[in-house]
Amino acid sequence: MTERIRTQIGIVGGGPAGLMLSHLLHLAGIESVVVEARSRQHVEERVRAGVLEQGTVDLMIANGVGERLKRQGLVHRGIEVRFDGGGHRIDLSELTGGRTIMIYGQNEVVKDLTDARIAAGGQIFFECDDVRAAGLDAKPSITFMSAGELHEVTCDFIAGCDGFHGVCRPSIPAGALTTYERVYPFAWLGILAAVAPSSDELIYTSHERGFALHSMRSPELTRLYIQCAPDEPIENWPDEKIWDELSRRFATIDNWQLHRGPITQKGITPMRSFVVEPMQYGNLFLAGDAAHIVPPTGAKGLNLAITDVRVLARAFEEFYRSGSRVLLDGYSATCLRRVWKVQRFSWWMTSMLHRFDGDSAFDRRRQHAELDYVTSSRAAATSLAENYVGLPMDPV
Numbered sequence: 001m002t003e004r005i006r007t008q009i010g011i012v013g014g015g016p017a018g019l020m021l022s023h024l025l026h027l028a029g030i031e032s033v034v035v036e037a038r039s040r041q042h043v044e045e046r047v048r049a050g051v052l053e054q055g056t057v058d059l060m061i062a063n064g065v066g067e068r069l070k071r072q073g074l075v076h077r078g079i080e081v082r083f084d085g086g087g088h089r090i091d092l093s094e095l096t097g098g099r100t101i102m103i104y105g106q107n108e109v110v111k112d113l114t115d116a117r118i119a120a121g122g123q124i125f126f127e128c129d130d131v132r133a134a135g136l137d138a139k140p141s142i143t144f145m146s147a148g149e150l151h152e153v154t155c156d157f158i159a160g161c162d163g164f165h166g167v168c169r170p171s172i173p174a175g176a177l178t179t180y181e182r183v184y185p186f187a188w189l190g191i192l193a194a195v196a197p198s199s200d201e202l203i204y205t206s207h208e209r210g211f212a213l214h215s216m217r218s219p220e221l222t223r224l225y226i227q228c229a230p231d232e233p234i235e236n237w238p239d240e241k242i243w244d245e246l247s248r249r250f251a252t253i254d255n256w257q258l259h260r261g262p263i264t265q266k267g268i269t270p271m272r273s274f275v276v277e278p279m280q281y282g283n284l285f286l287a288g289d290a291a292h293i294v295p296p297t298g299a300k301g302l303n304l305a306i307t308d309v310r311v312l313a314r315a316f317e318e319f320y321r322s323g324s325r326v327l328l329d330g331y332s333a334t335c336l337r338r339v340w341k342v343q344r345f346s347w348w349m350t351s352m353l354h355r356f357d358g359d360s361a362f363d364r365r366r367q368h369a370e371l372d373y374v375t376s377s378r379a380a381a382t383s384l385a386e387n388y389v390g391l392p393m394d395p396v
C-alpha cells in the first residue's frame with residue numbers, strides 16, 4: 001500500500017537549508033513535509049561548519065530559534081591571519097561598523113531547527129530510501145520508502161535541499177542546467193579535539209608546508225584543519241602526526257603553543273567550487289549545497305544555504321498571498337548575484353592561503369604580497385572583513 005500525503009511544499013533534505021525553509025514556511029502559515037535520507041541522530045551529530053554570519057544569527061533569533069545560540073554561541077570580533085611566523089589581527093567588527101560572527105556548530109543549528117519543527121507538529125521523515133522527485137513540469141511529487149512502506153508526497157512545489165550528492169539536481173533534464181566548477185588539488189583534514197582552544201580567535205595560517213586553521217566549538221573543544229593531498233587515506237594520519245604537523249604550521253617566532261588533547265573525530269574533505277545555473281526548473285527550486293559548493297576557507301557554505309531559503313520562503317509567501325509567480329520566477333537570478341560574490345570570496349581566500357603544488361616562484365611571491373597587502377592595508381582588510389562577516393542578505 002502506498003501512503004499518500006498532500007502538502008504545499010515538498011522538501012527533500014533535512015539539513016540546514018531544508019529545515020530552515022520548513023520553519024520559515026510554517027511561520028508564514030505554509031505547510032511542508034521534509035524527506036531526509038539519514039537518521040535524526042546522524043544529521044544532528046554530523047560535525048561540519050562552525051561560523052555563522054551575523055545575518056544568519058539575526059535570522060535565527062528573529063524567527064524564534066535563537067535561544068540556545070544566544071546562550072552558547074561565541075561572538076567573535078576578529079580573526080588572525082598568520083604567515084612567516086607572525087600573526088596579524090583583522091578587526092572584523094571595527095572594519096565593518098560593529099558587525100561580528102558567531103561560533104556555533106552547524107549540528108547545533110540543525111538540532112534547534114529540528115526541535116522547533118517537531119514541537120510545532122511539523123512532518124519530517126528520517127531514514128528514507130529510494131527518494132525520487134518527479135512531475136517537475138506539472139504535478140510535482142516526491143516518492144520514498146520509509147519503515148518498509150512506499151510513500152508519495154504530492155505538492156505544489158519541490159524544494160531540493162538535498163546537498164551536493166542529492167537526487168533533485170540530477171532529476172532535472174540534461175541540458176537545462178549549466179555547470180561551473182573548479183576542483184582544487186588538495187583537501188582538508190579536519191579534527192575535533194577535547195582540549196581548550198589555544199587562541200580566543202580563529203587563526204588562518206599560510207605556511208610553506210600548507211594551510212592550517214585553528215577554530216573551536218566551545219571553551220572545551222578545539223576544531224583544527226590542515227591542508228593535505230586530496231586522495232590521502234586517513235590511516236596515513238595517526239594522531240601524533242596530525243599534532244606535529246599542526247604545531248609546525250602554526251609555529252611563530254615568539255613560540256606560540258598549540259594545546260594538544262584527545263582527538264574525538266577525524267575526516268578528510270575535498271575542496272571544490274561549484275555552481276549550477278539556473279537554480280530552478282519548472283516547479284523545482286534548488287537551495288544550498290544542492291545548487292552550489294564553496295571551498296570552506298571563507299566559512300560560507302552554511303550561510304549561503306540559509307540565504308537561499310530566506311529568498312525562497314519569501315517567494316512562496318508571495319505566491320500563496322497574491323498568486324504572483326514573479327518572485328518565484330526570479331528566485332535563481334536573485335540568489336545567483338550573491339552566490340557568485342561568495343564564490344569569488346571563497347576562491348580568493350583559498351588561493352591566498354593554500355600551497356599549490358606546481359606554483360612558480362613568481363606565484364609564491366605574488367601570494368606572499370597578497371598576504372602582506374591584506375594585513376597592512378586598511379582598504380584590503382576592509383574588503384576581507386565585509387565579506388567574512390557576510391554581504392547583505394537582501395540583494396542590493
Ligand code: RFL
Pocket residue numbers: 012013014015016017018035036037038043047048049050051052106128131161162163164165166167190269287288289290296298299300301302303304305
Ligand atoms: P546539507 O547539510 O548537505 O544537507 C542536505 C541534507 O540532504 C540529505 N540528503 C537526502 N535526503 C533525502 N533524499 C536524498 N536522496 C538525499 N541526499 C542527501 C542529507 O542527508 C542532508 O541531511 O546541505 P545544506 O542544507 O544545503 O547545507 C549546506 C552546509 O551543510 C554546507 O554548505 C556547510 O557545511 C559547508 N561548510 C561550512 N559552511 C559555513 O558556512 N561555515 C563553515 O565554517 C563551514 N565549514 C563546511 C565547513 C563543510 C565542511 N564539510 C565537511 C563539507 C567545514 C567542513 C569540513
Ligand code: PHB
Pocket residue numbers: 048049050051202213215216223296297298299300
Ligand atoms: C569551523 O570551525 O569548522 C570552520 C571555521 C572557519 C572556516 C571553516 C570551518 O573557514
